[in-house]
Amino acid sequence: MSTLxxxxxxxxxxxxVFQIAKASEYVSVLKGEKKTFEQNNRINGFLLLxxxxxxxxxxxxxxxxxxxxxxxxxxxxxxxxxxxMLYITIAITGVVFVITQILLFWFSFKYQYKEGRKAFxxxxxxxLELIWTVIPAIALTVLVGFGLFYWFKIxxxxxxEANIVEITGKQFGWIYRYPGKDKVFGKKYYQKIDEGKxxxxxxxxxxxxTHDDIxxxxxxxxxxxxxxxxxxxSRDVVHDVGLAHFRMKMDAVxxxxxxxxxxxxxxxxxxxxxxxxxxFEYEISCDQMCGKGHYSMKGIVKVVEQAEYLLWLAKQKxxxxxxxxxxxxxxxxxxxAKADSTVTAAAxxxxxxxx
Amino acid sequence: xxxxxxxxxHAGAMTTHExxxxxxxxxxxxxxxxxKYVFSxxxxxIAKQFLITGIVWAIIGGLFSVLFRLQLGFPNETFPWLxxxxxxxxxxxxxxxxxxxxxxxxxxxxxVFFVLTAGLSGTFSNFLIPLQVGARDMASPFMNMxxxxxxxxxxxxxxxxxxxxxxxxSGGWTVYPPLSALGDASEGSKIGMDLWLIAMALFVVxxxxxxxxxxxxILNMRTKGxxxxxxxxxxxxxxxxxxxxxxxxPVLLSGFILLLFDRHAGTSFYLSDIFLASTQKALPNEGGxxxxxxxxxxxxxxxxxxIIILPxxxxxxxxxxxxxxKPIFGYMAMVxxxxxxxxxxxxxxxxHMFVTGLNPFLGAxxxxxxxxxxxxxxxxxxxxxTTLWRGNLRFTPGMLFSxxxxxxxxxxxxxxxxxxxxxxxxxxxxxYFVIAHFHIVMGVxxxxxxxxxxxxxxxxxxxxxxxxxxxxxxxxxxxxxxxxIFWPMHYQGLAGVPRxxxxxxxxxxxxxxxxxxxxxSIVTMMVFAVQLLFVFNFFYSIFKGRKVRTQNPWxxxxxxxxxxxxxxxxxxxxxxxxxxxxxxxxxxxxxxxIPQTEPISASESPESxx
Numbered sequence: 001m002s003t004l005x006x007x008x009x010x011x012x013x014x015x016x017v018f019q020i021a022k023a024s025e026y027v028s029v030l031k032g033e034k035k036t037f038e039q040n041n042r043i044n045g046f047l048l049l050x051x052x053x054x055x056x057x058x059x060x061x062x063x064x065x066x067x068x069x070x071x072x073x074x075x076x077x078x079x080x081x082x083x084x085m086l087y088i089t090i091a092i093t094g095v096v097f098v099i100t101q102i103l104l105f106w107f108s109f110k111y112q113y114k115e116g117r118k119a120f121x122x123x124x125x126x127x128l129e130l131i132w133t134v135i136p137a138i139a140l141t142v143l144v145g146f147g148l149f150y151w152f153k154i155x156x157x158x159x160x161e162a163n164i165v166e167i168t169g170k171q172f173g174w175i176y177r178y179p180g181k182d183k184v185f186g187k188k189y190y191q192k193i194d195e196g197k198x199x200x201x202x203x204x205x206x207x208x209x210t211h212d213d214i215x216x217x218x219x220x221x222x223x224x225x226x227x228x229x230x231x232x233x234s235r236d237v238v239h240d241v242g243l244a245h246f247r248m249k250m251d252a253v254x255x256x257x258x259x260x261x262x263x264x265x266x267x268x269x270x271x272x273x274x275x276x277x278x279x280f281e282y283e284i285s286c287d288q289m290c291g292k293g294h295y296s297m298k299g300i301v302k303v304v305e306q307a308e309y310l311l312w313l314a315k316q317k318x319x320x321x322x323x324x325x326x327x328x329x330x331x332x333x334x335x336x337a338k339a340d341s342t343v344t345a346a347a348x349x350x351x352x353x354x355x
Numbered sequence: 356x357x358x359x360x361x362x363x364x365h366a367g368a369m370t371t372h373e374x375x376x377x378x379x380x381x382x383x384x385x386x387x388x389x390x391k392y393v394f395s396x397x398x399x400x401i402a403k404q405f406l407i408t409g410i411v412w413a414i415i416g417g418l419f420s421v422l423f424r425l426q427l428g429f430p431n432e433t434f435p436w437l438x439x440x441x442x443x444x445x446x447x448x449x450x451x452x453x454x455x456x457x458x459x460x461x462x463x464x465x466x467v468f469f470v471l472t473a474g475l476s477g478t479f480s481n482f483l484i485p486l487q488v489g490a491r492d493m494a495s496p497f498m499n500m501x502x503x504x505x506x507x508x509x510x511x512x513x514x515x516x517x518x519x520x521x522x523x524x525s526g527g528w529t530v531y532p533p534l535s536a537l538g539d540a541s542e543g544s545k546i547g548m549d550l551w552l553i554a555m556a557l558f559v560v561x562x563x564x565x566x567x568x569x570x571x572x573i574l575n576m577r578t579k580g581x582x583x584x585x586x587x588x589x590x591x592x593x594x595x596x597x598x599x600x601x602x603x604x605p606v607l608l609s610g611f612i613l614l615l616f617d618r619h620a621g622t623s624f625y626l627s628d629i630f631l632a633s634t635q636k637a638l639p640n641e642g643g644x645x646x647x648x649x650x651x652x653x654x655x656x657x658x659x660x661x662i663i664i665l666p667x668x669x670x671x672x673x674x675x676x677x678x679x680x681k682p683i684f685g686y687m688a689m690v691x692x693x694x695x696x697x698x699x700x701x702x703x704x705x706x707h708m709f710v711t712g713l714n715p716f717l718g719a720x721x722x723x724x725x726x727x728x729x730x731x732x733x734x735x736x737x738x739x740x741t742t743l744w745r746g747n748l749r750f751t752p753g754m755l756f757s758x759x760x761x762x763x764x765x766x767x768x769x770x771x772x773x774x775x776x777x778x779x780x781x782x783x784x785x786x787y788f789v790i791a792h793f794h795i796v797m798g799v800x801x802x803x804x805x806x807x808x809x810x811x812x813x814x815x816x817x818x819x820x821x822x823x824x825x826x827x828x829x830x831x832x833x834x835x836x837x838x839x840i841f842w843p844m845h846y847q848g849l850a851g852v853p854r855x856x857x858x859x860x861x862x863x864x865x866x867x868x869x870x871x872x873x874x875x876s877i878v879t880m881m882v883f884a885v886q887l888l889f890v891f892n893f894f895y896s897i898f899k900g901r902k903v904r905t906q907n908p909w910x911x912x913x914x915x916x917x918x919x920x921x922x923x924x925x926x927x928x929x930x931x932x933x934x935x936x937x938x939x940x941x942x943x944x945x946x947x948x949i950p951q952t953e954p955i956s957a958s959e960s961p962e963s964x965x
Binding site for chain 2: 014111151193
């Protein structure tokens, strides 16, 4: 019913507009084309100026309105660099935006048709053109300079002491793997994947290094203030590890592992306080179209203090143990006791499949 | 040039004192309804075919966006009437995720390729190239006709994919494999994807046939005196566009063919290490690279955005100059910057791939080259602004859309500086910031340029004017609406809101924009309704618009306005006029305008050296 009503209103609107449009055409014939043209020109000239003024006010208002809803403080050291770069870019482009839009609409208003005005024959001016080739070039050099400076910092090698976590995307969720106390990720081969036997990454049990690897779908635990290097994989299609709060992002490509690293600055608990949102979580969003569940492909990052991290790690059962319940009786690795070494050394070990 | 002679004779027989002149030359040269309106070889008719097909596509593509904006703006509501039109895809009055993605995918495909490439270049290249360079038709009218019919068949195949049981392609308009390669990964990657690929292959053929024709016509068939540097900027723009198309579309096609092999022939160009949860099976394919496809795709994909925007830059330059009554400022700089853009277009594709694991060192070069494009773009903007300076501006609908184009091009161009910078792209990649950027800079601006061209050349196309009042309403609501829709999306992007999400209720990071999403959706519907007003105005005016009574209603200098009001096949009745000067002698020596056909007189000031 309401749909019909909307359609009826739309149709009515169309008819009204059409009748007015038609009538104004007749009126213009009666009034004389020149007069109508001059009148229309004045109205549109005025509207262009009004659009510019209201538009610029609107931009300002929009900034005020959304100030609290965007960005927030970057939660990683790389994020800070990206935010700095963002502010530099906003400053430079903002100035250009305001100047060019004002010139465009002001000239449009000012030089609107006037009886007897002669347009100025001005086909070119090399000096002017040189100026506006050189100035943008300089501005862009500044932007490229800053940009690449930060880019190489962010994409450079991870520090040696960084923890390594492997994250694997699948339709539609995330799998996290920790190397366990030997600090080495065991070998895996996708043909060995067997979800029925709880081997969702295809770990090769013949490789002893897999035996202490911890695989979880629950959340990715990171230590605050400690660099972490993510080794990113995909099990099926292209996904993307999007970490909006850390300002980080990297595709997960099947067959081609990728990496990124950063240092979380605040624990999840601190962020809950900072944002005043008790529900706050660091979320991993899939940022590459991956199928019908793309919009719901969420992961959680828990940034915690070192002690809490160790505690969590101690509670995790290695994947090997989980997929071999019959082995449970054999003296299990005293994970809790050794957990410390797992964490502190973590990095350094070459990850067989990282590029 | 037997064809020219032939056309020449036939043109001589035409009389044009009436709007519907068709019947007059019918007796001389047999033209049936079929040869005149369907399998026409007249470039003007082919242009109109492209235009009207493009309009139909634009309505379909626009409607898709209205449908998915309905979901985005009102994620918690149901619309039972949706089930009536979409059937099982909207069972219960809610669009299913699979179909939501099909809608976004088709919206992108349709608007980028079928509207803003074929609809835009197809219309204006066909219509304006022969008319503005002084040729009776294209170099090969037959190939030109084939070009349209390949487009038509591509359209039919693409449309048909909407009706298959598993739905149309739904992997995004970029159709990245493995998602697009594996039917088991997504319903849309089944038969719908095959139809998509076939339609696009036919589309590439259409584009190549058209582009080769445009290039050879511009290079070989200019009238006497029409040196390259006397061509209107529109022709330059269409020329660069055609060159871009010829060089980049084949690469896209190769990418598609490899994708077809991966889908059906068991090859592993793009596939490696894949285990599908839906079938619980590991695929045998190993050693392929999903990134290879992205390189092949973006090697077209990036030039493609210039294929879209360059023609409108040309159109806007000419419409603006004619209505400012002033030469375009810095003609050679305009040509030079278009050339620079065309060259750089091929050297920046990987800026779409900063976060794919691309070598950061390689990425640095793409940052540099990408931001370099801002220089020619800036030159163009400043030249347009200077063209307005001290002019005597007539705000015809075409002129208003040209001014709107420049405003949008500035806004969208500046955000390109954010995204082209790899550091910022890490955060902004695949967020609403990208959506805002490319919709403003190549979606809406290209539409504005296209509208500018349509309103300006409509009198030449149909011998009638479009209704001004409706045009003004169209312009103002579209301009304001475009900014209201896309400006706020920048803020969503800065907050990291990912694109291609149909529901944010499951997220704590991205759910703060409910009100905004609703607002954007409502404005979208209003703007869409106003586009329908334009469509109505367009078709109504073809038949009932005010008649054009003077040969040169805008007082323009270019050659198309020296043809009869309703030119027949062959364009000029007698000899093709000779050209003596460039296309921008407006306001020279106190004269309002001097047509290109007027010889340079001895008393003229030597300002124009063209």
